[in-house]
Amino acid sequence: MKRQVPLALCFLFGIVMILTQFVPHKYVQALYKEFIDWGLIISPFALVLAVITLIQTHTTRVRRRTEHWQYSFLVFAGMIIMVCVGVPFGEQDSVFVWLYDNVQVPMDATMFSLLAFFIASAAFRAFRARSFEATLLLVTAMIVMLGNIPIGDLVWNKVMSWTPWADGASGARQWILDVLNSAARRGIILGVSLGVISQSIRIILGIERSYLGGGD
Amino acid sequence: MLERFMNMDRRIIFILIALVVIIPTLIPIRLPITVSEPTQKLYDYIDTLPSGSTIMIAFDYGPSSLAEPEPMAKAVMQHCFSKGVKVIGMTLYANTPTLAHKLMRRIAAENKAVYGEDYIFLGYRPGALQVILGMGTNIANVFETDYEKTPITEIPMMQNITNYDQIALLLDLAAGSTTGAWIVYANTRYGLKIAAGVTAVIIAQMYPYLQTGQLIGLMPGYLGAAEYEKLLNVAGGDGTVGLNTASYAHLLIIGLVLLGNIAFFVHRRKEA
Amino acid sequence: MIKTTQWVAICLVLCLSVSTAFSQESAAPSNVTAVDTPNDDGSSITIKWDAAAEDTGISGYQILRRIADGDLEEIGGLLPAETTNYVDSSIQQGTAYTYIVRAVTEAEATVDSEQTAPVKGTGEWFHTGKTPLFVAMLLFSAAIVWNIYNARSGKEIFVRRIPGLEAVDEALGRATEMGRSILYVLGLGGVDNVATIASMTILGQVARRTADYETPLRVPCNEPVVLNVVREVVKTSYLDEGRPDAYNEENIFFLTGDQFAYAAGVDGMMIREKPAAIFLQGTFAAESLLMAETGNSIGAIQIAGTDSEHQLPFFIAACDYTLIGEELYAASAYLSREPMLLGSLKGQDWGKILIFLTIVLGVVLELFGVNWITTLLQRVS
Numbered sequence: 033m034k035r036q037v038p039l040a041l042c043f044l045f046g047i048v049m050i051l052t053q054f055v056p057h058k059y060v061q062a063l064y065k066e067f068i069d070w071g072l073i074i075s076p077f078a079l080v081l082a083v084i085t086l087i088q089t090h091t092t093r094v095r096r097r098t099e100h101w102q103y104s105f106l107v108f109a110g111m112i113i114m115v116c117v118g119v120p121f122g123e124q125d126s127v128f129v130w131l132y133d134n135v136q137v138p139m140d141a142t143m144f145s146l147l148a149f150f151i152a153s154a155a156f157r158a159f160r161a162r163s164f165e166a167t168l169l170l171v172t173a174m175i176v177m178l179g180n181i182p183i184g185d186l187v188w189n190k191v192m193s194w195t196p197w198a199d200g201a202s203g204a205r206q207w208i209l210d211v212l213n214s215a216a217r218r219g220i221i222l223g224v225s226l227g228v229i230s231q232s233i234r235i236i237l238g239i240e241r242s243y244l245g246g247g248d
Numbered sequence: 249m250l251e252r253f254m255n256m257d258r259r260i261i262f263i264l265i266a267l268v269v270i271i272p273t274l275i276p277i278r279l280p281i282t283v284s285e286p287t288q289k290l291y292d293y294i295d296t297l298p299s300g301s302t303i304m305i306a307f308d309y310g311p312s313s314l315a316e317p318e319p320m321a322k323a324v325m326q327h328c329f330s331k332g333v334k335v336i337g338m339t340l341y342a343n344t345p346t347l348a349h350k351l352m353r354r355i356a357a358e359n360k361a362v363y364g365e366d367y368i369f370l371g372y373r374p375g376a377l378q379v380i381l382g383m384g385t386n387i388a389n390v391f392e393t394d395y396e397k398t399p400i401t402e403i404p405m406m407q408n409i410t411n412y413d414q415i416a417l418l419l420d421l422a423a424g425s426t427t428g429a430w431i432v433y434a435n436t437r438y439g440l441k442i443a444a445g446v447t448a449v450i451i452a453q454m455y456p457y458l459q460t461g462q463l464i465g466l467m468p469g470y471l472g473a474a475e476y477e478k479l480l481n482v483a484g485g486d487g488t489v490g491l492n493t494a495s496y497a498h499l500l501i502i503g504l505v506l507l508g509n510i511a512f513f514v515h516r517r518k519e520a
Numbered sequence: 521m522i523k524t525t526q527w528v529a530i531c532l533v534l535c536l537s538v539s540t541a542f543s544q545e546s547a548a549p550s551n552v553t554a555v556d557t558p559n560d561d562g563s564s565i566t567i568k569w570d571a572a573a574e575d576t577g578i579s580g581y582q583i584l585r586r587i588a589d590g591d592l593e594e595i596g597g598l599l600p601a602e603t604t605n606y607v608d609s610s611i612q613q614g615t616a617y618t619y620i621v622r623a624v625t626e627a628e629a630t631v632d633s634e635q636t637a638p639v640k641g642t643g644e645w646f647h648t649g650k651t652p653l654f655v656a657m658l659l660f661s662a663a664i665v666w667n668i669y670n671a672r673s674g675k676e677i678f679v680r681r682i683p684g685l686e687a688v689d690e691a692l693g694r695a696t697e698m699g700r701s702i703l704y705v706l707g708l709g710g711v712d713n714v715a716t717i718a719s720m721t722i723l724g725q726v727a728r729r730t731a732d733y734e735t736p737l738r739v740p741c742n743e744p745v746v747l748n749v750v751r752e753v754v755k756t757s758y759l760d761e762g763r764p765d766a767y768n769e770e771n772i773f774f775l776t777g778d779q780f781a782y783a784a785g786v787d788g789m790m791i792r793e794k795p796a797a798i799f800l801q802g803t804f805a806a807e808s809l810l811m812a813e814t815g816n817s818i819g820a821i822q823i824a825g826t827d828s829e830h831q832l833p834f835f836i837a838a839c840d841y842t843l844i845g846e847e848l849y850a851a852s853a854y855l856s857r858e859p860m861l862l863g864s865l866k867g868q869d870w871g872k873i874l875i876f877l878t879i880v881l882g883v884v885l886e887l888f889g890v891n892w893i894t895t896l897l898q899r900v901s
Contacts (some may be wrong), residue, residue, distance in 0.1 A: 050657075053647075053650070054646060054647050054650050054653075054654050055645055055646060055647070056559050056560050056561050056643060056644050056647050057561060057562070057643040057644060057645050058561040058562055058563070058613070058643045059643075061561045061643075068375070068377070068378055069378075071375075071712075072374065072375045072378065075374065075375075078743070078744050078745050079744075081744040081745065081748070082743075082744035082774060082777060085744050085747060085773070085774040086774055086776075089770075089773045089774060092770060099792075100792070123345065123346060124346070128346075129346055129350075132311075132343075132346050132347075133346075136311055136343070137311035137314070137347070139780075139781075140310060140311040140312035140778075140780050140781075141311060141312055141313075141314065141315065143312060143780035143781075143783055143784055143807075143810065144312035144313050144315075144780060144806065146810055147449065147806060147809060147810065148265055148269065148497060149261070149262045149265050149266075150809050150810060150813040150814075151501070151809060151834075152261050152262075152264075152265045152497070152500070152501050152504070153258040153261045153262070153813065154809060154812075154813055154816075154834065154837040154838050155501050155504075155505060155837070156256070156261055156501070156504045156505060156508055157816075157837070158836075158837035158838075159505045159508070159509070160508065160509060160512050161509055161512070161513075162512075170505070170509065173505075174502060174505070174506075177498050177501065177502055178498075178502065180448070180471060180494075180498060181279075181471070181491070181494065181495035181498045181499070182279045182280055182281045182282060182471075182474075182491065182495065183279050183280075183495050183499065184495075184498070185280075185282055186280070200282065202282055202284060206284070206285075209451075209452060209455050210455055210459065213452055213455065214455050214456050214459065217452070217453065217456065217829055217830075218456065220829045220832070220844065220845045221829060221845075222872070222875055223845045223846035223872070224827045224829065224845040224846055224849075226660070226846065226868045226871045226872060226875075227827070227845065227846035227848070227849030227850070227868065228714045228715075228827070228849065229657075229660060229661075229664075229871075230664055230849065230864050230865070230867060230868045230871075231714050231717065231718055231849045232714060233661055233664050233665070233864070234668075234861065234864055235714075235717065237665070237668075239668060239860050239861065239864070240717075240721065240852065240861065242720065242721045242724045242753060242756075242852065243711075243717045243720045243721065243749060243753065244752070258817065298600075310779070310780075312779070312780045312806075313806070343778075385609065408597045410596075410610070411609070413596060413606075413607070413609075414596075414597060423806070424805055425805075447806075449806055449830075450806075450830055452830055453829070453830045
């Protein structure tokens with residue numbers, strides 16, 4: 033029963049959701065909206081589940097004194113402070129806004145900024161002309177990077193002035209993005225889409241059931 | 249020596265990147281900017297809108313990625329206010345309302361725009377898909393009040409606006425996959441015109457939409473913001489400053505890659 | 521002299537009146553029709569009219585609506601001069617409406633069209649515009665189902681070698697030899713994300729091997745529902761391998777729901793625990809490189825896989841193996857070698873051939889000026 037009921041529900045909801053895409057009638061669309069609303073109602077429960085799981089995980093760490101257990105207190109402190117300020121006073125409260133501006137924004141921005149450093153080190157390591165394909169990748173990447181920046185046009189025009197392609201790196205970059213990049217991406221997207229449909233059919237028909245875990 | 253350079257400690261690269269980011273920020277050097285076609289199209293579309301038209305801006309980015317979309321928002325809103333085009337702001341991101349509301353207030357104050365008459369900020373509602381679809385029928389059904397808790401029906405600029413039919417353009421300032429959702433649900437289903445301003449890291453996925461005409465304009469990261477500022481004749485805007493910094497970082501990476509390859513070839517020849 | 525001036529003035533007034541009347545006549549919107557909007561739920565009526573000639577001086581249109589013998593009401597505000605249709609989506613189903621399109625001139629004069637015949641909004645039971653899509657879906661689904669059930673006959677199905685999946689055993693073996701853990705990251709998707717479900721299936725297979733090798737498997741999750749499903753998946757794998765004692769629930773935990781905080785947490789685990797093998801499988805966004813590059817810096821063997829095609833370059837640059845797009849979905853079939861799952865892969869290939877042939881045929885026909893395939897595909901909404 034533990035497997036049959038979810039499989040039956042998955043089949044039923046899967047088929048109905050597919051039909052809602054092809055039947056515009058109000059009864060079917062009302063059903064679609066109802067399902068979407070159910071999804072919305074379930075989301076807050078997931079949030080509760082998140083809080084419970086987080087507390088459980090960190091309580092266990094503190095109790096068992098696992099490595100770096102002291103940091104779990106920081107998790108609790110952060111959670112309690114934001115809830116105590118945000119819930120009673122709302123998100124426009126000055127303390128909440130201050131915490132948001134001075135804690136959340138800089139911390140998130142710092143993590144995102146790390147990308148600049150990591151992209152540089154990954155590019156330095158990855159773009160080596162080890163083979164013909166790698167050389168193509170290297171040359172293409174150079175053109176796109178030059179085309180991305182205004183100074184690239186100046187450099188390009190100086191270097192390429194004697195060739196027929198002397199009208200700026202941005203034009204070459206745009207051509208690479210519009211033609212080569214789009215063609216490759218479309219190929220991958222088509223494959224992914226077919227993969228998604230195939231996987232969905234396997235799930236709806238109950239052939240792929242590993243995600244249900246154990247139990248009969 | 250060559251081998252050491254090829255396997256350079258990544259921390260040296262990190263220091264070099266930090267220097268090329270910090271120095272141009274402190275000492276701005278102005279670089280020439282060529283306006284690309286996708287940015288020009290967006291500018292032209294907004295420029296030809298009659299005064300009194302309304303556009304919607306979706307601030308679909310988090311605090312982590314605000315550096316690129318904010319200069320775009322600033323440039324576009326400045327353009328709108330100067331042309332008498334009204335702006336409705338909203339977001340599909342739960343942690344963005346505070347950020348977007350403050351930004352709109354600041355830009356509006358700089359351009360002497362009045363809240364409720366020239367612009368409003370609706371805020372955030374959960375369920376991105378439901379929000380996009382719901383506003384197609386009736387904006388007030390999704391956002392009964394704006395972010396400042398004023399009922400939509402009492403806001404002067406919303407008196408003649410029911411749904412997307414009265415919105416001339418949706419500009420999605422995005423750092424994630426929201427532009428695709430706006431295109432699929434608001435453009436395909438309700439015929440709303442869509443343009444986007446996205447972070448450079450996701451720009452490649454936007455070009456197919458541009459080619460099919462599903463996007464009427466596109467601003468790519470700092471470059472897009474700087475281009476828009478150039479069209480507005482704004483000197484030293486946030487986008488232009490950001491682009492200068494990004495330019496030197498690009499040049500450093502290009503230089504490192506070239507040197508790495510020269511070292512690689514010399515090393516290989518020696519080994520052979 | 522006075523008489524002549526008066527006569528000229530009268531003539532001018534007459535001429536102006538006639539020309540105004542003439543321009544008003546031509547400014548009245550023509551061929552106004554109101555029809556039930558096709559392929560909708562019955563909640564709208566579409567009003568159409570012919571575009572006005574350029575010299576009529578029209579500055580916009582207003583739509584007026586009437587229920588039975590009621591009063592005219594204006595809807596939708598002033599529409600731009602180039603508009604030739606309007607969708608009235610504020611109707612009551614079952615009520616008949618008539619419409620008048622009013623042209624507004626630059627001088628703010630108005631000219632009304634003829635009133636349309638009464639029309640009601642009715643919902644359709646099939647979206648005719650989606651017929652090609654529906655047929656394609658049926659064909660593709662039939663191909664997959666046919667191949668799945670055909671595969672049950674036991675006929676061997678060839679699957680090309682996927683290096684990223686071949687390397688799974690190598691990665692696990694290495695971690696076991698080094699006595700280090702394995703880190704499995706499912707990305708940002710929830711349980712409604714097909715890529716996350718595909719990742720869970722791969723995780724199930726990985727967990728079977730770690731149960732055998734007794735290698736610690738660490739899974740930080742960023743979605744609580746995913747966490748609970750993942751615990752079930754891993755537990756089942758350990759039970760199936762007869763090693764329930766080796767299963768440790770604490771190794772599968774909720775880290776955070778925030779994208780970059782999650783990346784920071786995972787990076788921290790990598791630096792502190794130095795896992796020997798890292799799996800990055802599922803849906804990823806900008807955090808992909810943050811995790812992959814940190815994994816690279818600790819010298820772990822990394823196997824990535826994602827359907828987020830814009831993150832593939834980062835994974836290819838920083839990881840040892842990358843499953844590209846659909847390979848992620850093929851992984852469960854590849855690793856388990858279950859005939860029914862392998863059959864669905866063959867069905868996928870049939871779909872690809874169909875799309876490929878359509879593209880080639882469309883291009884060839886376009887070259888000869890025949891564009892019915894393009895038109896047909898453009899009509900699919």
